[in-house]
Amino acid sequence: MQVTVNGETAELADGATVADLVAHRAPGHDRVAVARNGDVVPRSSWAATALTPGDALEVLAPTAGG
Template sequence: MNVTINGNPCRLPEGATVAHAVEVLTSTAAGVAVALNDEVVRRGAWRSTPLGENDRVEVLTAVQGG
C-alpha cells in the first residue's frame, strides 16, 4: 500500500498500522507524536490504528537544544 510519511512516498505492507509508519523513521517512541490525515493519534492507539491507501502520516520528534 502507498502512503506518505512526512511528505515522502512510502510503500508499506497491507495491514500496516501507525506503529509501522513510526518504525520506518525511528526505533524509539519516546518524544514522538503522530498525526494521521491531520488528526493526532494517541500513542496507545498506534498499534491498533490501520493505515489505508494514500493516507498521510506525520511523525514528529521532540528535539532539545538551545
C-alpha cells in the same frame, strides 16, 4: 500500499499500523507523535490503527526550538 510520510511517498506493507510505521521511521525515539490526515493518533491507539492507502502521515519528534 502507498502513503505519504513526512511529505514523501512511501510504500508500506498492506495492513501496516501506526505502530509499525513508528517502529520503522523513529527507532530509538521515545517521544514521538503521529498525525494521520491532520489528526493526532494517540499513542494508545497506534497498534490498533491500521493505515489505508493514500493516508498522509506526519511522524514527529522533539528538537531544539525557541
